[in-house]
Amino acid sequence: MHADPKGVLTGVHFLDGDHACCEGTLAAGARFSAGYPITPSTEVVERFAWRIPTVGGIFIQMEDELAASIAIQGAVWGGAKAFTVTSGPGFSLMMEHIGYAAMTETPCVFVNVQRGGPSTGLPTLPAQADMMQARWGSHGDYAIIALCPNSPQECFDLTIQGFNLSEEFRVPVMMMLDECVGHMTEKVVIPEADQIEVTPRRYTKLPPEEFHLFEPREDLVPDMVKAGDGYRFHVTGLTHDERGYPSMNVETQDVQVRRLQDKLKPLANGRALCETENLDDAEVVVVSYGITSRVAQRAIQLARAQGIRAGKFRLISAWPFPEQRISDLAGRVKAFVVPEINLGQMVHEVARAAAGRAAVIPVSHAGGSVHNPDAILKAIVEAAR
Amino acid sequence: MNQVTLEIPYEIPVDAHNPVEPFLRMDRMPHIWCPGCGIGTTVNCFTRALLDSKANLDKVAVVSGIGCTGRVAGYANLDSFHTTHGRALPFATGLKLANPELQVVVYSGDGDLFAIGGNHFIHAARRNMDLKVICVNNLTYAMTGGQTAPTTPDHVISATSPYGVFEPSFNLVALAEAAGASYVARWTTYHVKQLSRSMEEVLSKKGFCFIEVLSPCPTLYQRRNKMGDGLDAMKFYKQVSKIRHGAPTSECALTKSGEIVVGKFVDRDRPDYLELLRGQMTESLGDRYAEPEVSCSC
Amino acid sequence: MQLLTEIRIGGFGGQGVILAAAVIGKAAAIFQGGYATMTQSFGPEARGGSSSAQVILSTEPILYPYVAHPDVLVVMSQAAYTTFTPQLKPGGILITEQEMVRVDKYPNGVRAYGVPATRLAEELGRKVVLNIVMVGFFGAVTNLLEPDALRKAVADSVPPAMQKLNLQAFDKGFEYGSELIEKLAENGYGEELVSLESA
Numbered sequence: 100m101h102a103d104p105k106g107v108l109t110g111v112h113f114l115d116g117d118h119a120c121c122e123g124t125l126a127a128g129a130r131f132s133a134g135y136p137i138t139p140s141t142e143v144v145e146r147f148a149w150r151i152p153t154v155g156g157i158f159i160q161m162e163d164e165l166a167a168s169i170a171i172q173g174a175v176w177g178g179a180k181a182f183t184v185t186s187g188p189g190f191s192l193m194m195e196h197i198g199y200a201a202m203t204e205t206p207c208v209f210v211n212v213q214r215g216g217p218s219t220g221l222p223t224l225p226a227q228a229d230m231m232q233a234r235w236g237s238h239g240d241y242a243i244i245a246l247c248p249n250s251p252q253e254c255f256d257l258t259i260q261g262f263n264l265s266e267e268f269r270v271p272v273m274m275m276l277d278e279c280v281g282h283m284t285e286k287v288v289i290p291e292a293d294q295i296e297v298t299p300r301r302y303t304k305l306p307p308e309e310f311h312l313f314e315p316r317e318d319l320v321p322d323m324v325k326a327g328d329g330y331r332f333h334v335t336g337l338t339h340d341e342r343g344y345p346s347m348n349v350e351t352q353d354v355q356v357r358r359l360q361d362k363l364k365p366l367a368n369g370r371a372l373c374e375t376e377n378l379d380d381a382e383v384v385v386v387s388y389g390i391t392s393r394v395a396q397r398a399i400q401l402a403r404a405q406g407i408r409a410g411k412f413r414l415i416s417a418w419p420f421p422e423q424r425i426s427d428l429a430g431r432v433k434a435f436v437v438p439e440i441n442l443g444q445m446v447h448e449v450a451r452a453a454a455g456r457a458a459v460i461p462v463s464h465a466g467g468s469v470h471n472p473d474a475i476l477k478a479i480v481e482a483a484r
Numbered sequence: 485m486n487q488v489t490l491e492i493p494y495e496i497p498v499d500a501h502n503p504v505e506p507f508l509r510m511d512r513m514p515h516i517w518c519p520g521c522g523i524g525t526t527v528n529c530f531t532r533a534l535l536d537s538k539a540n541l542d543k544v545a546v547v548s549g550i551g552c553t554g555r556v557a558g559y560a561n562l563d564s565f566h567t568t569h570g571r572a573l574p575f576a577t578g579l580k581l582a583n584p585e586l587q588v589v590v591y592s593g594d595g596d597l598f599a600i601g602g603n604h605f606i607h608a609a610r611r612n613m614d615l616k617v618i619c620v621n622n623l624t625y626a627m628t629g630g631q632t633a634p635t636t637p638d639h640v641i642s643a644t645s646p647y648g649v650f651e652p653s654f655n656l657v658a659l660a661e662a663a664g665a666s667y668v669a670r671w672t673t674y675h676v677k678q679l680s681r682s683m684e685e686v687l688s689k690k691g692f693c694f695i696e697v698l699s700p701c702p703t704l705y706q707r708r709n710k711m712g713d714g715l716d717a718m719k720f721y722k723q724v725s726k727i728r729h730g731a732p733t734s735e736c737a738l739t740k741s742g743e744i745v746v747g748k749f750v751d752r753d754r755p756d757y758l759e760l761l762r763g764q765m766t767e768s769l770g771d772r773y774a775e776p777e778v779s780c781s782c
Numbered sequence: 783m784q785l786l787t788e789i790r791i792g793g794f795g796g797q798g799v800i801l802a803a804a805v806i807g808k809a810a811a812i813f814q815g816g817y818a819t820m821t822q823s824f825g826p827e828a829r830g831g832s833s834s835a836q837v838i839l840s841t842e843p844i845l846y847p848y849v850a851h852p853d854v855l856v857v858m859s860q861a862a863y864t865t866f867t868p869q870l871k872p873g874g875i876l877i878t879e880q881e882m883v884r885v886d887k888y889p890n891g892v893r894a895y896g897v898p899a900t901r902l903a904e905e906l907g908r909k910v911v912l913n914i915v916m917v918g919f920f921g922a923v924t925n926l927l928e929p930d931a932l933r934k935a936v937a938d939s940v941p942p943a944m945q946k947l948n949l950q951a952f953d954k955g956f957e958y959g960s961e962l963i964e965k966l967a968e969n970g971y972g973e974e975l976v977s978l979e980s981a
């Protein structure tokens with residue numbers, strides 16, 4: 100379906116990534132947000148708090164990130180599209196509720212504007228060091244989707260896509276911005292509402308007596324209901340059967356937890372979101388994401404100018420990791436160069452997928468800035484040697 | 485079984501054993517609570533209150549945290565949410581704001597609501613969020629084996645206070661009043677009629693309402709403190725309880741074996757969160773303010 | 783606009799540094815069909831009342847978002863002057879709020895232009911528009927962007943009730959800049975006054 104025009108600020112704007120992300124949530128149909136202030140992400144909800152009373156929805160500033168990250172899930176079960184926003188320590192505090200959303204298959208969006216860590220770290224400066232936390236930070240086995248925009252325009256576009264994917268798969272989606280992208284201002288084009296595709300929540304058509312809240316359809320995703328519609332359903336973070344009833348045994352655990360992972364497989368393979376360039380003749384492929392993908396692009400241009408056959412593989416959906424794509428490439432390239440603003444996170448996924456068939460070279464950065472393109476270029480040159 | 489004396493607007497199955505069956509998920513019985521535990525009694529009172537209030541059960545949601553009382557959500561045949569430890573209130577806040585026509589009841593224990601969830605409690609009360617909070621206070625962490633809670637009275641022996649509790653405990657009713665609750669009452673599981681009535685009363689009261697129900701944990705609290713079984717607990721409640729409606733909540737602190745002041749202490753009208761929100765937005769934005777339509781078909 | 787121009791604007795809080803940068807970026811990206819990336823300095827350097835922003839203008843998509851050595855430096859405080867002047871590119875342009883900044887030395891080959899923006903703003907009755915006076919002056923002395931694109935960006939960046947005042951401020955700064963360039967040309971400094979376009 101098309102976006103509700105009430106939330107769509109059609110026009111050409113000059114916005115920073117945080118504000119563009121907020122416009123993305125509104126265009127996607129989010130009418131509820133709960134937040135707690137933290138740098139450098141607060142601008143997302145500041146704008147939402149400013150915009151939402153005239154759009155028709157609610158922003159509530161909660162007492163902490165624990166509250167914010169569960170209030171949105173209450174709102175989702177009340178029928179809302181909802182999201183929260185955080186950074187750094189706040190993301191750590193939200194981990195339990197990312198697990199709850201995964202376990203209860205609550206579609207919702209967590210925006211994480213990454214800053215330098217650990218702990219309080221670098222509140223006002225960028226990093227990409229929450230990538231593994233986004234994937235594994237809550238206890239137990241589960242899966243999530245993580246998208247990495249590299250510009251304010253993408254903060255808008257991908258946020259809509261993030262909401263759509265969360266509805267399609269009934270899964271929490273992490274929008275993995277970083278301080279640089281969040282605070283960078285560029286042109287953002289917001290189309291007319293009828294040019295924006297929005298995935299509606301997949302509500303069941305079955306009557307209450309035939310409906311089971313966690314009975315998957317063919318795509319392994321169960322249909323939704325909302326409170327107040329007479330379904331008298333039960334949601335629990337305990338291991339549960341298809342009715343949603345606690346069922347704490349080996350069999351139920353196996354069925355449920357495997358499905359939570361398996362339902363996202365299409366995104367790990369054919370539907371992985373990535374951006375590639377010059378892969379046909381590439382001997383060195385730079386795998387990057389977020390702001391680093393722009394800096395990497397510059398390094399690739401410089402390498403090509405030197406006659407090195409460098410190619411670009413940009414992860415847009417970092418999770419699920421596009422394992423198959425990297426694996427296919429590993430058979431025909433010499434090396435992968437993986438720059439990221441951390442001391443080595445996604446590079447391990449690349450190495451796993453490459454499985455020794457190509458060299459995998461990390462270009463790490465402890466955070467606080469973006470790479471100098473020369474540092475990436477140097478790694479490309481060495482890899483090509 | 486159709487000859488029950490109460491006027492029941494709900495269909496009771498012909499093979500029902502109890503008129504409260506329509507309120508429970510009978511396919512989940514038997515429940516996990518111990519013999520002599522008071523939580524079941526409070527659930528029974530709650531079903532009576534629902535019955536008497538003639539609430540549309542499709543529009544009543546129960547939200548629980550973690551713990552023995554946290555399991556109430558799983559047995560109530562309503563839209564029900566068993567959330568994370570301590571977070572029933574913020575979950576309920578989101579649920580209520582997304583769908584204000586829901587009557588949202590938060591049903592949880594003292595450890596869940598006042599230790600790990602204490603911050604959420606004072607803030608939900610401060611906002612006067614339209615939530616009905618039923619706190620079953622068994623003075624201990626029961627699900628995990630009887631550890632000290634912020635409510636455990638002085639000198640009580642617990643799994644983590646083997647030599648006796650020495651930390652001061654919370655007076656929940658005073659805390660609720662100070663934080664801004666519109667309605668504050670306390671009963672014990674001995675006072676089933678009064679408790680049902682209080683529950684019924686809050687179902688038609690706007691704003692943040694708090695009912696504390698003292699309830700025995702014979703397995704972990706009573707036994708460890710040589711206070712007998714569930715029946716002994718009822719005798720104890722009967723013996724030491726004093727009904728004092730309107731008593732200053734500051735005078736209602738609990739001790740291990742002293743007087744238990746019960747009754748309705750606070751019943752005041754304050755604008756709730758949504759009224760305040762609407763008021764402020766209308767004042768600031770006038771016609772530009774759009775009534776929230778949080779829940780959507782998309 | 784040329785392939786890549788890097789601009790830094792510095793001052794202290796309340797002078798509208800960020801808005802000035804946003805107007806320049808918007809003019810390029812929205813009203814002149816180019817690309818612009820603006821970043822703001824957060825962190826220690828943004829504390830203590832100082833404020834700075836960086837804008838990159840380009841005819842192509844901008845990949846690297848930060849400015850290390852600006853082609854144009856606009857400073858509205860002595861502190862910003864001291865901090866950022868050493869970073870100016872050789873052959874770059876230094877623009878100062880001349881009553882706030884005492885210019886002593888600056889890198890060889892840098893061309894410096896001063897404007898009493900605060901005073902010009904006060905003449906319009908509102909000191910707060912000094913940043914837009916600076917933008918007008920910037921437009922005239924750099925000749926990087928079409929004046930019309932900048933004017934549109936000014937109008938687009940302020941509330942409707944403030945548009946007239948801000949456009950006056952822009953024009954005042956622009957005129958002051960144009961006159962200064964003419965005067966310098968008459969005095970025989972013409973050689974140095976080639977715009978960045980051909981620099």
